[in-house]
Amino acid sequence: MTRPTSRDVATAAGVSQATVSLVLGDKWRGRVSERTAGLVRETATQLGYRPNLAARNLRLGTTRTALLVVPALTNEFFARVYTGAARIAAEHGFGVVLYPSPDGTGPARNPFASARAALDGVIASSMAADALHAIGGTDLPLVMLDSDPTAGHASAHVNLDIADGMRQATEHLLTHGHRRFLHLASAIDSWTFHIRAQALATHLGPHTELRTVRAPLSVDAARTAMETALATPHDRPTAIICDDDILAAGACKAARRLGLRVPDDLSVTGFDDLALATAVEPELTTVHLPAEHVGEQGMTALLAVLEGTPWTAPDIPVTLIPRASTGPAPTP
Template sequence: MASGSTRPTSRDVAQAAGVSQAAVSLVLGDKWRGRVSETTAERVRQAARELGYRPNLAARNLRLGRTRTVLLVVPALTTEFFAGVYTGAARIAAQHGFGVVLYPSPEGIGPSRPSPTTTLKGRPLRAAPIPDPFASAQAALDGVIASSMAADALTAIRGDQLPLVMLDSDPEGSLGAATVNLDIADGVRQVAEHLLGLGHRRFLHLAADVASWTFDVRARELATRIGHVPGTSLLTVQAPIAIEGALAAAGTALSAKGPRPTAIICDDDKLAAGAYKAVRRLGLRIPDDISVTGLDDLALATAIDPELTTVRLDAELFGERGMQALLAVLEGREPEEGDIPVQLVVRGSTAPPSVP
C-alpha cells in the first residue's frame, strides 16, 4: 500500500499489476471484456484488493454525467411480490455500483400535486405547493424500471424520457422501452390444464379489478384454454386485490342461481384467500365441494388451510432481470430475450369435483 495514510491511486494499482492506468480503468469499470485478457483483469483486481484501492465514484460519475441511481416504480411498497422485485433489482444494482430508489404509485397515480386554494374569513389563501421530488428526474436518475401497473406515473415524473425498462408489459406497446416479463400465459395454461385434468368443467374466474396488461393476458388465456374444451363454462367476476373485496365478489357469484362452479381460478393469492372465506360462509368445503387456485405463491399460500395450489412467480429473479436489462440499455446492448418461466405448485386446495 502507498506509504503513510495516503490513499492508493489507480497509478499505484497499475504499477503493482504491471499494466497501464487505462487497463486499470477498464477492469475496475467492468468494461475490459474484449480489450484485455482474463488473466490481466484478474491481476488488476488482485492488485486493487491488496492495496485496498477504492475508486472515487463521485469523480467518475461526474466525468460520465451519471448519478448511478435507478428508480423502481411499483404499485405499492407493502406488497410481498414487489418487495421481492426490489430485492432482486437492488442486488444486481449493488454489484455494478448503482443504487435503487423505490417510488410507490398505487393505481398509476403520479407525484403529489399542490394543495388546493383554501379560504380564511372569506379571503383566499393559497397553500404552499408540495415539492415534486421528480421535478429534475432526468438530472437525478440514470434510468427507470417500472411495473405496467404503475405506468401512468411515468409521464408525471418524466420517467418516460429516461432509459426505461417495463416489467409485466406488452412488448408491442411499452413506450418503445425494453420489456421483461414472466411467462404468465403459461402459468394460466398450467392452472387450466391441472383443473381440466381433474375433471372440472364449471369455472369461476375471480379476476383482479386492475387495468393492466398482465391481467388482460390472464383473462384472455384462461378463456381461450377453457373454451377449447367441450362442455365447459366460465364465469368471470372482478374484485379489487384485497381479501374483503374478493370475499364479497366470490360470495355473490357462488350464491347466484344455476349450477355452481366446481373450481375458482383467482388472479392473485389474496383473491384466493377471499374466495376461501366466501366458500366457507356458504357452508362448503375446500377442495371437497369446490377447488381454488391462486397465482403468485406468496407466504399466504401456505398459511391458509388447506394450502393453496398456485403458480410460483420468482419475484427476485424478475427484479434481477429488470436491472440487468436496464444495465444493458445504458451500455447500448440488447437485453436478454425470453420470458421468465413460472411453475404450478399443486397443494391441497384442488381435487376432482365431487359431482361429475
C-alpha cells in the same frame, strides 16, 4: 488511514491505471486478459479499494442511478423484484431508487425536482405505468416489466410467460374433472390481467362454463365478492381461478364462511406464489412467478440499453405449484 487510490491498485498489481479503470469499470472484455482482470480485482479487494463514484459520475455525466417504479411496497412480489434489480445494479456500481406509486396503481407525484437530472434510466411495472407521466421519465431509457411488448414507448421489455401460467392452472383443473369455472379477476385495468383472462378463455374446452367476477386486490374485497357469487347453490362453480394469491385467500375465506370445504367442494388456484400461499390452510395451488429474476432481467436490460446494446430475451418461464387447495371435481 489513507484511502487507497486506483494508482495504488495499479502499482500493487503491476499494471497501468488505465487497466485498473477498465477492469473496475467492467469495460475490460476484449481489452484485458481474464487473468489480468482477476489480478486487478483481487488486488483491489486486498487493499480495500473503493472507487470514488461521485468523481467518476461527474466525468461520465451520469448518476449511475436507476428508478424502479412499482404499484406498492405492501405487495411482496414487488419487494422481490427490487431485490433482484438491486443485486445486478450493485455488481455494476449502480444504485436503485425504489418508488412506489402512493395510490397503488394511480398517478404519482414527481419524486425528484428533475427526474432527468437525477436518473440514468427507469424500470417500471405496467401496473404503475401512470406514474411515469408524473416523474417525467418518458425521455429516459425505459424498461417495462410485465407489459404489452407491442407498445412502442419502452426501450426494452421484460415479461413473464403469464399466458402459459394460466394454461398450466387451467389444465391442472381440467385434468381433475372440473367443468364449471369462476374467474376471480383483478379489478385493475392492466395488460398482465388482460392476458390472464384471455389465456383462461382460450384454454377452456367447449364443454365448460366460465363466469367472471372482479374484485380489488385485497383479501376482504375478494371474500365479499365470493360470498355473493357462491351464495346460490344451483349455479355454484367447482373451481375458482384467481388472478393472484391475495384474491385466492379471500376466496378460501368466503368458502369457509359458507360452509364449503376446500378442495372437497371447491378447488381454488392463485397466481404469484407469495409467502401467503403456504400460510393459509389448505396450502394454495398457485403459479410461481420468479420475481427476483424479473428484477435481475429488468436491470440487465437497462444496463444494455445504456450501453447502446439491443436487448431481447424470451419470456421468463413460470411454474404451477400444486398444493392442497385443488382436487377432483365434486360428484354432482
